Amino acid sequence: MSVNLNEINEELEEDTQHGKFLTFAIGHEYFGIEIQYVKEIIGIQPVIEVPEVPNYVKGIINLRGSIIPVIDVRLKFKKEFLEYNDRTCIIVIEIKNILIGLIVDQVAEVLKIADENIVSPPDFKTGFHQKYIKGLGKVGNEVKLLLDCEMILDEDEVEQMENGKLKTFNF
């Protein structure tokens, strides 16, 4: 088989996106997610509630015809619920072909953080959302918590979904 051009393209794209993070705020803390996962940012819009889901899954929204679930990151990180306002945003991320919306207090900026300025989180077991943190990025005097997108979904959850998808694959 010949070399897949798309793959090369993707690699190149990944390269230019490497080290860039979209930062957003939850309360006073700033978080960053790798830009390669971010599909788009939209303002808060009416969310349709669905029954039988954990409280951090707020429901579903209609994003130009595709129906995507939205998660309140505040609630996911077990913080208090904050009324949505005009600064509240939904960051739509794509992980392994699954689209998900993250509701955050506000979106800050896109930052370039060099690899050497990223340190691993300290190995302590008390941090309540520690398992979602991939590293700490130093930007000037500030520190941004870099999220591990795949962990937001919980690793096994992503797998579960992929399996589910395979099963329904119609030949």
Add this chain to the structure above:
Amino acid sequence: MDEGNSFFTNEPMLEMYIFETSNLIEQLEEILMKVEESERLSEDEINEIFRIMHTIKGSSAMMMISNITKLAHSMEDLFYYVRENKNLEADVSKLSSKTLESLDFIKAEISKIKDGIMADGDENELVEDIKEYLGLISGDKSIEIKREPNNKKQRYYISPGSTIKEETMRKFIVKVTFEKDCQMENIRAYTVIHNLKDSCKELFHLPKDLIEDANCTNYIVLNGFVIYITTPKTKEEIKELIEMEVFVKTIDIEAVEEFDENILEVQEENKKVDVRIYVPETAVQEKEITAPSMKQNIISVNVNRLDKLMDMVGEIVITESMVIKNKDLEGLSLDSFNKAAIQLRKLTDELQDIVMAIRMVPISLVFTKMHRVVRDMSKKLGKEVELEIIGEETEVDKNIIDNISDPIMHLIRNCMDHGIEENDERVDKGKQRKGRVMLEAKNTSGEVVIKVIDDGKGLDKQKILSKARKNGILTKDESDMTEREIFGLIFVPGFSTKEEVTEFSGRGVGMDVVKKNIEKVGGSVFIESVFDIGTTINIKIPLTLAIVDGMEVSVGSSVYTIPIMSIKESFKMKREELIIDTSGNEMVMVRGNCYPIMRLHELFKVETKNTNIEDGIIVMVEAGDRIICLYADALLGEQQVVVKPLPPYLSRYITKECGIAGCTILGDGNISLILDTAGIINGVI
């Protein structure tokens, strides 16, 4: 075997391979069924079987699936012998049995490959078996099939239209070598062939496969390119034609009387140009298994793309109403806008119809498979049964077809095993010796009705009732039960009237699974039966799953869609009609029957101010034979909606039991959840 590697690098090719091979197997099965029925093998059929086996062999070899290749090869040998020895007195049913056995093996291997497992089945036993059989019919144990060139008529002509007279024909063997390092020898060889073919009557070449075989380039570089031609042209003229290709180094033309035997294999390879595209079988082409003229008109499309197209069209319809009913337009006089809007609506409606039609496939895909089931069953059970198929051209959505194949197969097995009596018993009863099973499909207003009819012994009501009593699945007083309800007991889990478990049916699972599968696609099933006359199993399924007629109801700020199909009626209720039992369950009495009430806002934990039973609306819904009343705030109206599945992320929280079947986007862009009435009812009752 290193197919492990090739699987993952060649996925699209593999997909194509599986698709093609499955289709070929289906075709072949169908031919064999016909052969068994008529108990003779026509020349066309032999050729067809040979061709199919050959194609399977070729493509399996290409995918490096060696066991299928070997088996197909030995089958090919067998049918080659049969084809060449027309006067052969062979037992047709034995021949087809052998072929079916091999087919089953190939099928099993293909499904392994589909699941991503290596095709590791052992083909040797079958191959030996076939060889032995071949030895038997040919009367020579050590037969090595030598393929003699067959008579001229059957030769494959690349240029069929040629009117050149036989007498002036000369035969040449031409050997061409190309300049060293000229690259792409195979393409150059192809050009040579292209230049030659118009002036030749026959043309074969070595290596045979110039385009797909990667090794052919090396072969040409090492051995040169050999062409066998029959042509009226002279040596010089041939040379001229070949020299049109620039990189030709040497041309060696040798005149001969007759060609070597082994070029026949070349011919065979050339025949491969044949059929590739799947042609759906319809009643019209029953006699013709392949109709070459139709082939270019049909393409196979990935179902996922169709789903996407369907989604897009759904979006367009919604967006259209968003534009046309836009609030900004209110109060304006819009004569020409409205005209254009009507035009647009007409077009989008048409577009929607066409897209729906694309997804429709004839039900014959399922029905024709049943011939095989009936055949296997009647051999194993020793009952002679004839299958009749009516209305196989009825079209149903692809998704539904995929889901009803198993239930129908199960029903057929059931009625052959339990329904149809032993042949002798039938004669005693004054029935025809041969049992009859009829499979019928027809279209009725938005639904497809499929009937499985047998002329067997029918259902015994008393037996069913006593069995149900024994298993404790009776929910009603026996004397109150209608005939249909009694027969319906068969579908209750854990019910089986057959005492012994056979290979095919009687395990006590089955009928309830049949019912579940049919309900999954929004269908229903009921039985009619007359003792000693026969049984009819009626299956009703919707034409499509993708679009549902829905009733929108509001609960608090949410909107839910209830499929109209399941709504019996809706009404306002008075306070005094409300009955509350000791555990607080609410009920309502309608025309002498009592139904439970389920408040949607409680079920989905939605906040609403509307909790007074008199303010809201009661919607009576039905699933299967059970009825429940749903309480909602208000009816919003009727709408056709495009069903979308819930996002995969949510599907692990929301299962069917929650009462949500999917969601849809309404005309105003809002999302509405579609209720699954069966799920709600199962949760409540």
